[in-house]
Amino acid sequence: MAVRHATMNARSLSLRALLFLGLCQTISRASTPELQDQPQKIAVVGGGIGGAAAAFYLRQEFGAGVKIEVFEPDAVGGRLATVKIGTQEYETGGSVIHPLNLHMKHFVELMGVPQRRPVPTKVAIFNGKELTFEESDWFIINVLRMLWRYGFSLLRMQMWVESLLDRFMRIYQYQQYGYSFTTVDRLLHAMGGDGFLALMNRTLEETMIDEGFSQVFLNDMVAPITRVNYGQSVRIHGFVGAVSLAGADSGLWAVDGGNKRVCSGLMYHSKSDLISAKVTSIAVKVRPSKTGTPTSFYEVSYVGESGSAHSLYDIVVVATPLHQGMSDIAFSGFSPPIPSAFPGRYHQTVSTLIHGVVNVSYLGTAEPASQFTVSDVLTTDSEGCAINSLSSIDPVHIPEGYKRPPASQPKVWKVFSQEPLSQDRLQEMFLSWDFVSETQWLAYPSYRLPPRKTPPFILHRRLYYLNAVEWAASSMEMSAIAARNVALLAHHRWHRQKSKIDQEDLHTRIRTEL
Known part of the structure; x- marks a missing residue:
């Protein structure tokens, strides 16, 4: 899970001190006969x-x-896997890592594997008929749009998720000192007390409404995040919902050459x-x-x-x-x-990689394909949405000088859906294609x-x-x-x-x- 650094209160040791002392203890334990x-x-x-x-x-x-x-x-x-298309490989399984995933960061540093070069992204929300939100190149415009429609809900959501992640950070301290837990409930309680256990027994929807978020904000902004990350609605339980929202933070990264x-x-x-x-x-x-x-x-x-x-x-x-x-x-x-x-049971998510030219009119936009620069189209939990997401993806190794092709040119797209894409659906979504690779994942549990x-x-x-x-x-x-x-x-x-x-x-x- 994504975790951010916490500021300890006056009676607690700093995280840095705890990790340093834990490291000393780890070295001491390793050196004993x-x-x-x-x-x-x-x-x-x-x-x-x-x-x-x-x-x-x-x-x-x-x-x-x-x-x-x-x-x-x-x-x-x-479930970390790639597919080769032409001379390049592309992620078909787990594709992004949060900047504060400390174990994953440690693994990569230990192995000396570099992070993949970042490529700028832009997000849009699709309700099955049209784009209800499209990210601008200008940060201030995005902020004003969000304020106009949702007030300070997005900022409040980020603060709420960060407060949960601060508590989650405790698990690294416990593990650095060699503490272990016999059940998932005990592990969660060590992180966040009764509050984390309560999140497991309530839906994300109920939890966020109690926190003062509107149903419109949940439908328009939160559901698309849970759908792309877990293929499920805001009726998943609150803890995995918080993990999903943390996965929408900035600074996400991947391993050069593939996460596998x-x-x-x-x-x-x-x-x-x-x-x-x-x-x-x-x-x-x-x-x-x-x-x-x-x-x-x-x-x-x-x-x-x-x-x-x-x-x-x-x-x-x-x-x-x-x-x-x-x-x-x-x-x-x-x-x-x-x-x-x-x-x-485990929830089925179908990951389909298509090398082709997307049909932007499928998204209900009149914008010319040559000017359509959105890379990630998330979808609402609406009847007309046959897919969970549509994303323009980049190879696992980004060469020097790489630039993502515009939507008017053939490139690789990844579609997450509940069921395999039919030929008719492909013809709706793409003007042409020359490669299709389908992977049916039982990727994560059903969190209802x-x-x-x-x-x-x-x-x-x-x-x-x-x-x-x-x-x-x-x-x-x-x-x-x-x-x-x-x-x-x-x-x-x-x-x-x-x-x-x-x-x-x-x-x-x-x-x-x-």
């Missing part, structure tokens, strides 16, 4: 951003002696072994030990190009969704039983209320479920936060260190130590 009973083998199921980050943090917590194996049947990156490079870079730095295979089952097995006390292991069965196989592990982290249509991993030998699919019970991070004694966090919000940074939480949790529980599990006394402890 390894404990004798370190695990021998750890499995991570899933090679997306969550799995790659989990492998990285598990290596950080358990040291060089443990063998870490990551199972991924497809390309490393998961973060996953491959984390795999390299974690010194993990990648096993190109699909995990079919996880079973708990009990084996005798030299001390006479039985020891339990996890048997992971999988199918790869060379056929079926299985291996035993001390710790397993599942970093792929365990929900209907997303996974068919069977769990056997567990008491109580672990379901192969938790309640709830009433809320589903969030799955636990702990499925069994040493079996963890990283993607539980997606039911609070799904993003690259949320996956990274969950990965670090699970790695810390696995370390503390392996070594029976309970003092930093489900505790919210960080500031009290720091003041005592000082």
Whole structure:
């Protein structure tokens, strides 16, 4: 999730001081001799951003002696993916990162990967018939338009989101000091107290109306943001709604060469072994030990190009969704039983990349295509809107001197929609095209209320479920936060260190130590 730096009150330490002290503690912990009973083998199921980050943090917590194996049947990156069009590649999955996503920033700095060169953007809002708002090249004109129609609602929304993000920032402090949480609710409570839990049980619409925002502002400006980011309306729950609104901030960035490079870079730095295979089952097995006390292991069965196989592990982290249509991993030998699919469903978003000439008249504008410079068309939650967004996108590597072509020329557009685009729809939206690539993503949960019970991070004694966090919000940074939480949790529980599990006394402890 996007997070901004908070100003601590007079009784609290500054964020900089906390992070510095936490860094010192991390260095101190890393320099101590390894404990004798370190695990021998750890499995991570899933090679997306969550799995790659989990492998990285598990290596950080358990040291060089443990063998870490990551199972991924497809390309490393998961829902971070690209499509090649001509000689260039374009993002088809997660495409932007907030400037204050601290874990993602740390990953990129660690790997020495540059950020992609920024290209100026302009936004418009489409209601299915016409453009109801079109951003001007002049900042003051945009401000006056917003003031005329919505008063100070946009400024108030930014302030409201920033106040939530200030509280969210606490998770970095907790994690820097090694604190971990057994459930998503406990993690959220550590960030924002009862207020964050309340956001999970109310719609964004209800929450913002109570904050004094008008229904017109929600329909015209907020719904287009939730639709482009999560493919859903303002009736999603308030916490993921705040994440979505934070994703509309300025300064968004991406990784040069594609965001999936973060996953491959984390795999390299974690010194993990990648096993190109699909995990079919996880079973708990009990084996005798030299001390006479039985020891339990996890048997992971999988199918790869060379056929079926299985291996035993001390710790397993599942970093792929365990929900209907997303996974068919069977769990056997567990008491109580672990379901192969938790309640709830993932929301389908179709990402279609088209190289062609857009039909600007489809957007209800009489402006000539040569003068139409809007790059991102967001849509309202109206009956006539068959798409969630239409965006002119740039390659994952921006060469020197690159300039986005005008709408009158062929270029690459990305369309988000609920269903695949029919041939008739393509003919409505484009005058001509020579390339179409369609990806159907089950990209994030359906966030409609009433809320589903969030799955636990702990499925069994040493079996963890990283993607539980997606039911609070799904993003690259949320996956990274969950990965670090699970790695810390696995370390503390392996070594029976309970003092930093489900505790919210960080500031009290720091003041005592000082």
